[in-house]
Amino acid sequence: MHPEEHREAASLEGKFSRQAVVSLLIFAALWEALSYLAPTLGIPAFAIPSFARIGQSLLTITPIDVLVTLARVIGALILSFVLGVALAVLMYQSQNLESYLHPMVRLFMAVPVISWILFAVLWFRGVEFRIAFVLIAVCGPVFLIDALDAMRNVPRELRRMVRSFRPTRLQYFAKLMFPAIVPNLITSWKINLSLAIRVVTIAELVGAVTGIGHQLAVAQELFSVADVFAWTLVLVALLFLLEAVVARVEERMLRWRA
Amino acid sequence: MAGMIAPPPIEVRQLRKVFRQAASGQPVVAIDRLDLDIAPREVVAIVGQTGCGKSTFFDLMIGLEQPTAGSIRIGGKTPYGDFDHFRGQIATVFQQDRLLPWRSALDNVKLPLELIRLSDDEQRKRSLFWLERLGLGNFAAAYPHELSGGMRQRVAIARAFVVQPNILLADEAFGHLDEVTAAELRETFLTLARESGSTAILITHQLEEAIGVGDRIIVLGRSARLLADIDVARWNKRDFAMLREAIQATLQNNERDFRLIRA
Numbered sequence: 001m002h003p004e005e006h007r008e009a010a011s012l013e014g015k016f017s018r019q020a021v022v023s024l025l026i027f028a029a030l031w032e033a034l035s036y037l038a039p040t041l042g043i044p045a046f047a048i049p050s051f052a053r054i055g056q057s058l059l060t061i062t063p064i065d066v067l068v069t070l071a072r073v074i075g076a077l078i079l080s081f082v083l084g085v086a087l088a089v090l091m092y093q094s095q096n097l098e099s100y101l102h103p104m105v106r107l108f109m110a111v112p113v114i115s116w117i118l119f120a121v122l123w124f125r126g127v128e129f130r131i132a133f134v135l136i137a138v139c140g141p142v143f144l145i146d147a148l149d150a151m152r153n154v155p156r157e158l159r160r161m162v163r164s165f166r167p168t169r170l171q172y173f174a175k176l177m178f179p180a181i182v183p184n185l186i187t188s189w190k191i192n193l194s195l196a197i198r199v200v201t202i203a204e205l206v207g208a209v210t211g212i213g214h215q216l217a218v219a220q221e222l223f224s225v226a227d228v229f230a231w232t233l234v235l236v237a238l239l240f241l242l243e244a245v246v247a248r249v250e251e252r253m254l255r256w257r258a
Numbered sequence: 259m260a261g262m263i264a265p266p267p268i269e270v271r272q273l274r275k276v277f278r279q280a281a282s283g284q285p286v287v288a289i290d291r292l293d294l295d296i297a298p299r300e301v302v303a304i305v306g307q308t309g310c311g312k313s314t315f316f317d318l319m320i321g322l323e324q325p326t327a328g329s330i331r332i333g334g335k336t337p338y339g340d341f342d343h344f345r346g347q348i349a350t351v352f353q354q355d356r357l358l359p360w361r362s363a364l365d366n367v368k369l370p371l372e373l374i375r376l377s378d379d380e381q382r383k384r385s386l387f388w389l390e391r392l393g394l395g396n397f398a399a400a401y402p403h404e405l406s407g408g409m410r411q412r413v414a415i416a417r418a419f420v421v422q423p424n425i426l427l428a429d430e431a432f433g434h435l436d437e438v439t440a441a442e443l444r445e446t447f448l449t450l451a452r453e454s455g456s457t458a459i460l461i462t463h464q465l466e467e468a469i470g471v472g473d474r475i476i477v478l479g480r481s482a483r484l485l486a487d488i489d490v491a492r493w494n495k496r497d498f499a500m501l502r503e504a505i506q507a508t509l510q511n512n513e514r515d516f517r518l519i520r521a
Contacts, residue, residue: 157352157354157356158356158358160322160352160356161350161352161356162369163322164320164322164348164349164350165345165349165350165369165370165373165421166321166341166342166344166345166346166348166373167373168373171372171373175358175369175372175373176358179358179360179361180358180360182360254360256359256360256361256362256401256403257359257403
């Protein structure tokens with residue numbers, strides 16, 4: 001990047017983070033003010049808890065539920081990634097297979113998350129299996145389509161160059177295709193991370209006895225907005241943490257970029 | 259090393275390649291019954307106008323396309339049918355450098371050696387040697403975007419020579435560079451090709467390049483029809499201007515010039 005552009009980007013980043021802090025502070029101040037004014041406005045006090053009350057709820061967060069949700073998300077994403085990319089490779093190699101599978105994948109992608117959850121509840125017994133099924137059904141096609149499109153977009157010139165050195169099929173994918181599609185796969189991971197966090201929460205809300213989603217269901221049953229707020233904050237923090245990890249991986253893997 | 263054992267001869271017999279136009283389905287004859295023999299260690303320039311079938315011939319030579327009829331045989335084997343047999347034996351330099359952007363210069367040069375599964379040490383040693391020969395010893399760790407066009411093409415040349423191939427093919431390899439860099443790289447390529455003892459085939463549309471590089475110039479007309487086959491050694495350097503004019507006239511008329519067909 002040109003030094004001038006670099007400076008511009010850095011200053012924009014600084015501006016953005018300043019704006020973000022300011023907007024968050026305004027939101028927090030409004031929330032806190034509303035929590036004090038709620039009774040005088042005829043709103044029940046529990047509906048808009050103060051930050052002190054939310055802080056108390058945060059102290060009761062059970063790490064095991066956070067870890068369970070994290071493990072479900074990461075496990076299912078890894079499985080979705082492996083299955084999605086493997087199918088993409090097969091479809092890339094066989095036009096016949098692609099013409100049969102592509103419409104099916106598109107159909108899968110059009111099914112709403114809630115339908116997958118209902119199917120999982122109706123079809124399967126094990127809670128973990130149900131959640132994994134829903135996550136894979138939602139995230140797998142995203143990895144598949146992104147990987148397939150990316151492979152198709154590898155420049156013809158590079159494909160011909162590598163083929164002219166006569167690689168085996170495995171070498172062709174290992175030396176050219178996979179490294180070439182890494183940027184797209186990282187983008188897929190980013191998209192799927194936020195998708196998976198949302199989906200796993202809904203799935204846990206409906207049919208699990210552990211995890212953040214389940215704790216949200218409990219908080220809702222107890223009419224504890226402070227607990228809902230606290231668990232939501234944990235979810236957001238979890239997403240930011242995972243995104244930071246992916247950003248770090250991206251930085252390392254794509255350091256060759258200009 | 260290719261220089262130790264003579265590379266196999268190349269025999270092109272009644273070679274024909276027909277493509278179908280994607281939109282209309284109409285057949286297009288890219289190469290029509292081409293006959294050609296290339297002796298081991300010969301440096302041959304193939305010249306012709308744009309669209310004459312030079313690049314199709316290049317693809318057929320490296321085995322990326324299958325002939326519609328006829329054959330190319332290299333030491334009795336066909337580049338398309340016996341694809342794996344030629345691993346590490348045929349190397350190419352393309353019009354653009356075609357470096358893998360995620361690999362450093364060193365790793366780009368290593369690529370063909372990885373494919374023939376040499377040991378890591380040997381890969382590194384050989385690649386560094388060729389980068390140094392091409393004057394890029396200090397740029398081994400640089401990524402392609404950090405190098406100039408000429409430097410990138412040097413890496414591409416190193417990548418071709420590193421496998422010590424029997425046959426080197428270059429398709430308009432210097433056409434996109436400025437004149438000075440192109441002349442310099444052409445000279446380097448030629449020196450290295452002669453030193454290595456490989457058979458070298460350079461495809462170009464530039465007459466100056468063809469005359470300056472080849473021991474032999476093959477002039478192709480439409481559908482890769484052989485218009486001239488010139489033994490450059492038989493021409494005095496003073497007569498190169500005349501040779502150039504004769505080739506130009508042959509190309510313009512798309513007519514065979516029997517004075518330019520070597521015995």
